[in-house]
Amino acid sequence: MQIITSPSNEKIKQVALYSKKASSRKDDGVFLAEGVKLVREIPFGLIREIYISESCLEKEKNSLPKGFDDKMAVLPDHVFEKISTMKSPQGMLAVVKNLSYGIKDITGKDPLILVLEDIQDPGNVGTIFRSAEAAGVTGIVLSENSADPLSPKVVRSTMGAIFRMPFVVSSDIPALVRNFEKEGIVCYAARLENGKPYYECDMTSKCAIIIGNEGNGLSPEVNKAASCGIYIPMNGKTESLNAAVSASILSYEAGRQRRII
């Protein structure tokens, strides 16, 4: 266990930069996971460093996992605030080595894939990871214009699912969808027209569900590439559902049809 007291310590300056700039994290192949519960969910081998505030250490010292000690630095609370990514810091933050998957990691046995096109709200993307794990989704593809899945806010909103759910970022979702269809993965585009209610869609075989941006829906290219349409019927005057809600309802329907929930 190391003790750092100065905010101008080189390590602190480095982590403060990580917390502010996505590019500095990318350059070093790391991301940040912050929160007392979240840090405990990280597979140990992925942790590069752990930072803990003095007051958090005081509270947690009797329950810290074995092995944390070697990677841990203790900071005065005001120094911890310099590196925190949260408005109300809990006092524990880890620098984590990047997760990296290939498309093969998500198209294995009985794939049930979520494809997110331009879902920009970090809270929604994180919530989708969380629900997806619970529903039995096997992997997630995100378009480049979606929220960065390794940004601090998304990582926090996944509540740990980010460490367990394979994901890939794709620069060409229409091409990916066409490839899926060629491989026999049925692609369901979530849209209001030209589709079936979700409970009439057969999702028992290998399939992908494609969710678009709440404001704009799916792009015409993606709509064209997918062989099926799927929708969630709505009462009242509602025009759309929250993207995380839609993704969760559709994932749970698939999990239910597959009898894995």
Add this chain to the structure above:
Amino acid sequence: MQIITSPSNEKIKQVALYSKKASSRKDDGVFLAEGVKLVREIPFGLIREIYISESCLEKEKNSLPKGFDDKMAVLPDHVFEKISTMKSPQGMLAVVKNLSYGIKDITGKDPLILVLEDIQDPGNVGTIFRSAEAAGVTGIVLSENSADPLSPKVVRSTMGAIFRMPFVVSSDIPALVRNFEKEGIVCYAARLENGKPYYECDMTSKCAIIIGNEGNGLSPEVNKAASCGIYIPMNGKTESLNAAVSASILSYEAGRQRRII
């Protein structure tokens, strides 16, 4: 149409106060709805005043509903910022007369009621209203410790459902649940133990679904008062779902069983 140019205009000072203090809104029996789309969803009779920024008026002038003119004041953009409740104001905000319902408004014909115990995140409460309307829920009860349903953030997150979904705030949820049960409204408490998977619960007759706080779950008193438990099975290491996601999945299951979606 009125034109206001000074930030020290009395009306502007009043609305700026509404935007900052819940108590000042309550004292005057009003709430705020902000956003170009949202303001159009307000039933006309409920609107007390509409404020629009000069640049928003320029964009929207050809598509404003009839009748807006009489209630509308135009402000320079920098004055509009004084009254805005948003980080990136769109330039349209309305002062709305309070919505007020009694318990009878939500226990009418074929009730399908959501009860929210201490759901504190405004975004979640708003998203629940939005999904609830779409799923065919007939009314929502919120505990006093839930987010204020008429706070600007909740109102925005409902995407207009707040104007159409009856709701009641209750200071005694256990008593309310006991009363529901006496009236033959079956109460399903969402909890992990002592219940059935959601797809095995019969929600075709009059019923209420009770959702608790993500961190703490339902209080023991509410758990005791409800005659049934209901849960959403989870794969992987997920410990819970987002509260809005849970409420949406359960509401949609009820809507599906009732064949209203």
